[in-house]
Amino acid sequence: MQKETAISIRGLSKSFGKVKANENIDLDLYKGEILALLGENGSGKTTLMNMLAGIYYPDKGSISVNGRTVNIRSPKDAFELGIGMVHQHFKLVDVLTAAENIILGEEGKLNIKEANEKIKAICDKYGFEVDPSKKIYSMSVSEKQTVEIVKVLYRGADILILDEPTAVLTPQETEKLFQVMRNMKEDGKAIIIITHKLNEVKAISDRVVVLRQGTYIGDIITEMSDEREMTDMMVGRKVVLNIERPLPVSPTPRIIVDKLNIKDVNGIYKIKDVSFEVNSGEILGIAGISGCGQKELLEAIAGLRKVESGSIRYIDEKGDAEELIGLDPRKINDMGVALSFVPEDRLGMGLVGNMDITDNMMLRSFRQGGSPFTDRKGPQELASNVVEELEVVTPGIDTPVRKLSGGNVQKVLVGREIARAPKVLMTAYAVRGLDINSAYTIYDLINNQKKKGVAVMFVGEDLDVLLQISDRILVLCDGMVSGILDGRTAAKNEVGMLMTRLGGKADE
Amino acid sequence: MNSKNEPLFNIVRRDDMNRRKAWCIRGLAIVIALLLCAVITMVVTGDNPISVYASMINGAFGSARKSWVTFQNLAILLIISLALTPAFRMRFWNCGGEGQVLIGGLAAAACMINLNDKLPNWLLIIVMTLASISVGALWAFIPAICKAKWNTNETLSTLMMNYIATQLVAYYVVCWESPKGSGKIGIINQNSNIGWFPELGNKYLLSIVIAIVITVFLYLYIYYSKHGYEICVVGESENTARYVGINVEKVIVRTMILSGALCGVAGLLLVAGINHTITTTIAGGQGFTAIMVSWLAKFNPLTMIFTSFLIIFLERGAGEIATVFGLNQSFSDIITGIILFFIIGCEFFINYRILFRKSKKTAVPTVGKEDE
Numbered sequence: 013m014q015k016e017t018a019i020s021i022r023g024l025s026k027s028f029g030k031v032k033a034n035e036n037i038d039l040d041l042y043k044g045e046i047l048a049l050l051g052e053n054g055s056g057k058t059t060l061m062n063m064l065a066g067i068y069y070p071d072k073g074s075i076s077v078n079g080r081t082v083n084i085r086s087p088k089d090a091f092e093l094g095i096g097m098v099h100q101h102f103k104l105v106d107v108l109t110a111a112e113n114i115i116l117g118e119e120g121k122l123n124i125k126e127a128n129e130k131i132k133a134i135c136d137k138y139g140f141e142v143d144p145s146k147k148i149y150s151m152s153v154s155e156k157q158t159v160e161i162v163k164v165l166y167r168g169a170d171i172l173i174l175d176e177p178t179a180v181l182t183p184q185e186t187e188k189l190f191q192v193m194r195n196m197k198e199d200g201k202a203i204i205i206i207t208h209k210l211n212e213v214k215a216i217s218d219r220v221v222v223l224r225q226g227t228y229i230g231d232i233i234t235e236m237s238d239e240r241e242m243t244d245m246m247v248g249r250k251v252v253l254n255i256e257r258p259l260p261v262s263p264t265p266r267i268i269v270d271k272l273n274i275k276d277v278n279g280i281y282k283i284k285d286v287s288f289e290v291n292s293g294e295i296l297g298i299a300g301i302s303g304c305g306q307k308e309l310l311e312a313i314a315g316l317r318k319v320e321s322g323s324i325r326y327i328d329e330k331g332d333a334e335e336l337i338g339l340d341p342r343k344i345n346d347m348g349v350a351l352s353f354v355p356e357d358r359l360g361m362g363l364v365g366n367m368d369i370t371d372n373m374m375l376r377s378f379r380q381g382g383s384p385f386t387d388r389k390g391p392q393e394l395a396s397n398v399v400e401e402l403e404v405v406t407p408g409i410d411t412p413v414r415k416l417s418g419g420n421v422q423k424v425l426v427g428r429e430i431a432r433a434p435k436v437l438m439t440a441y442a443v444r445g446l447d448i449n450s451a452y453t454i455y456d457l458i459n460n461q462k463k464k465g466v467a468v469m470f471v472g473e474d475l476d477v478l479l480q481i482s483d484r485i486l487v488l489c490d491g492m493v494s495g496i497l498d499g500r501t502a503a504k505n506e507v508g509m510l511m512t513r514l515g516g517k518a519d520e
Numbered sequence: 521m522n523s524k525n526e527p528l529f530n531i532v533r534r535d536d537m538n539r540r541k542a543w544c545i546r547g548l549a550i551v552i553a554l555l556l557c558a559v560i561t562m563v564v565t566g567d568n569p570i571s572v573y574a575s576m577i578n579g580a581f582g583s584a585r586k587s588w589v590t591f592q593n594l595a596i597l598l599i600i601s602l603a604l605t606p607a608f609r610m611r612f613w614n615c616g617g618e619g620q621v622l623i624g625g626l627a628a629a630a631c632m633i634n635l636n637d638k639l640p641n642w643l644l645i646i647v648m649t650l651a652s653i654s655v656g657a658l659w660a661f662i663p664a665i666c667k668a669k670w671n672t673n674e675t676l677s678t679l680m681m682n683y684i685a686t687q688l689v690a691y692y693v694v695c696w697e698s699p700k701g702s703g704k705i706g707i708i709n710q711n712s713n714i715g716w717f718p719e720l721g722n723k724y725l726l727s728i729v730i731a732i733v734i735t736v737f738l739y740l741y742i743y744y745s746k747h748g749y750e751i752c753v754v755g756e757s758e759n760t761a762r763y764v765g766i767n768v769e770k771v772i773v774r775t776m777i778l779s780g781a782l783c784g785v786a787g788l789l790l791v792a793g794i795n796h797t798i799t800t801t802i803a804g805g806q807g808f809t810a811i812m813v814s815w816l817a818k819f820n821p822l823t824m825i826f827t828s829f830l831i832i833f834l835e836r837g838a839g840e841i842a843t844v845f846g847l848n849q850s851f852s853d854i855i856t857g858i859i860l861f862f863i864i865g866c867e868f869f870i871n872y873r874i875l876f877r878k879s880k881k882t883a884v885p886t887v888g889k890e891d892e
């Protein structure tokens with residue numbers, strides 16, 4: 013088969029101050045190909061793509077598109093060359109509709125009707141589902157992402173760059189996205205996708221390019237490789253990836269949830285009659301498809317959400333019980349019940365982008381002590397620890413968090429939350445956007461907490477991991493308990509069934 | 521890239537400008553502004569620019585008295601700018617400095633006029649101080665509580681509070697006018713000097729000392745205190761603040777109370793320490809100038825000493841040019857305006873770069889230069 017080059021990059025370099033984000037990178041992208049870009053957090057993937065999209069300008073090197081050397085100085089240049097990028101942080105105007113967002117920035121007369129037709133044509137062609145008249149603020153993450161992709165296609169992009177599109181999607185949504193990508197590939201478009209999930213790389217890509225510390229390591233044909241080889245290439249040495257599961261040591265109940273009911277603002281039950289308990293020294297995995305109520309459940313325990321009825325009791329080491337419902341979130345927090353929820357918008361909730369790593373560490377602890385002044389010593393130490401333990405790629409702990417790569421931002425957040433040494437640790441999506449090596453480091457950290465006797469509640473979208481790490485698994489379906497299984501014996505398809513149907517039985 | 525109506529240049533954001541370069545650009549902007557002003561002055565007055573600038577410096581520092589006045593004005597502007605800063609760091613756009621100063625001054629004047637024979641002087645001064653501070657704080661508290669409770673737009677509500685303050689002052693000026701029918705209050709307690717702030721060495725030093733104290737206090741408050749830290753978190757991201765258990769509403773209200781209280785201090789100094797009277801224009805627009813001073817200093821209290829000095833120097837220098845060369849006040853406003861335009865405008869070149877699209881092959885981006 014004759015392969016036509018869409019983009020060819022030669023000797024591209026880009027530094028931020030002393031940080032060499034990209035160094036001397038060569039890369040080719042062919043038409044009708046899906047290329048996966050793989051690399052650890054901070055290895056320069058986003059930076060490289062941003063140079064193609066006109067966000068950054070290279071220090072050195074050349075880019076040619078369709079065989080012509082070009083100079084991409086702004087996103088507009090990129091568009092005119094047919095390069096469109098979907099960023100991890102969406103750039104949509106909330107109060108406008110999908111269609112308005114899509115045609116935003118177009119020159120010439122605006123004709124909504126024509127635009128709607130064109131949008132519809134694009135959707136039909138590739139199998140998107142978009143309601144052009146829906147406002148962005150009422151959309152789910154996956155819908156927003158679809159709008160971003162349609163927007164790029166609307167402007168006539170032949171070369172698509174997707175920066176970690178799946179990090180915020182559920183497995184079902186991911187599958188839908190992949191189907192669309194395959195359709196686009198059939199149509200001769202060239203696609204670069206960044207993802208940290210190797211199973212996705214296997215599922216969607218034709219070829220893999222690996223970056224490490226800003227340099228190009230090599231490319232492999234996906235079919236001729238496996239996850240192990242990819243990981244080793246990424247990390248640069250052989251790594252062992254396994255999750256241990258030590259037996260819980262003398263588990264005693266820490267949190268007892270009894271007949272809990274939660275309604276959302278529209279009065280719809282999000283959690284219905286849920287009862288379970290969490291023991292010290294054990295990891296309780298919470299499984300369920302997105303929207304099944306895990307988020308609401310955890311928020312209620314942390315005191316961040318109003319409860320209809322039921323009780324949530326916290327049992328301390330001495331066996332004294334205290335009702336958590338109605339307590340101030342800060343009080344609950346002080347009692348040692350910590351929620352580390354990793355939101356879809358990392359910087360929006362939990363971190364402050366313009367503050368440095370130390371100051372972000374302080375967010376949790378700054379109130380301690382009676383002095384009116386802040387103490388930066390402790391947070392500094394914590395910052396250094398987290399940077400070292402989780403291998404955060406940063407010039408120093410005084411770097412503003414916003415300058416870190418996506419995954420490294422995440423490490424700062426999770427590192428801080430886990431290090432709070434709570435009595436009850438609730439984590440949701442802790443490894444979202446982390447490279448595989450870091451993800452396993454996080455699993456280790458969570459296991460360490462468990463060994464210290466912490467009661468852990470773990471929500472994650474990767475069922476395989478959930479099955480490997482949990483002592484018990486609570487399966488939610490539609491806000492109700494669908495089953496509680498032993499993590500050591502549960503089978504994947506059994507959990508899957510419970511997730512989609514209450515009680516797991518097929519209805520006849 | 522080859523479309524016909526390609527713009528001549530493109531504006532791209534940059535965040536890689538190092539500090540030295542940024543300060544060079546700022547310096548350059550001032551130099552260019554001064555040159556332009558010199559040309560304009562020359563065209564209008566026919567004088568040589570050196571003497572124009574000499575008279576500017578003369579206006580600010582020509583004599584011991586002039587220098588003291590410069591520093592006193594500097595102190596007042598600095599206090600107001602510092603007062604606005606905590607609110608600004610919280611992204612609460614307090615445009616009500618003017619009103620908070622005025623109302624603080626009015627409170628002081630009210631005490632001086634109505635309590636002059638009821639309290640001993642030292643007690644009166646304490647009462648005045650408390651009154652100014654609490655009324656200034658109240659003026660800031662109202663928009664703050666509206667913002668915290670109903671999320672009203674603080675820019676509008678603080679601005680409206682300004683009008684209320686001005687009208688109140690206008691009303692009381694008529695009530696208290698002396699001599700009757702003059703439409704002015706005149707110097708309050710001119711003979712007894714009751715309620716006048718004691719002089720510290722000379723009559724200018726008190727404001728300066730207070731300004732220094734407030735600067736140090738605010739510097740520590742913003743960068744080293746827990747409150748300052750909370751302000752910063754709330755300003756950057758309310759969601760994050762809530763997530764870590766910061767009571768956002770409380771922080772908003774508390775910070776604005778501080779902001780208003782400090783404005784009240786400025787009003788107090790203007791009335792009891794400097795003018796010993798009150799008019800509707802006693803704040804002289806400094807509540808608004810202070811917004812600029814605070815912004816230019818990037819909300820850093822120490823940098824604010826320099827930015828407020830710059831503004832005061834320009835004002836006094838331009839005023840002097842106008843008098844010496846027999847021009848009216850508007851001319852000095854024009855000069856100040858030009859200089860400020862350049863100083864603020866150059867921030868654009870620090871934050872953005874302009875890419876000209878002449879040659880498509882050169883890979884070197886054109887760096888935005890100061891060409892006006």
Ligand SMILES: Nc1ncnc2c1ncn2[C@@H]1O[C@H](COP(=O)(O)OP(=O)(O)OP(=O)(O)O)[C@@H](O)[C@H]1O
Pocket residue numbers: 028031032033051052053054055056057058059060405406415416417418419420445447
């Ligand atoms: N605007 C910036 N200012 C300073 N440094 C930056 C900036 N953007 C990126 N960097 C640095 O460049 C390096 C590469 O970052 P990049 O975002 O390209 O990583 P990445 O491969 O996308 O990582 P991730 O998987 O975590 O998203 C990082 O060390 C990062 O700290």
Ligand SMILES: [Mg+2]
Pocket residue numbers: 057058059175417418419
């Ligand atoms: Mg990235």
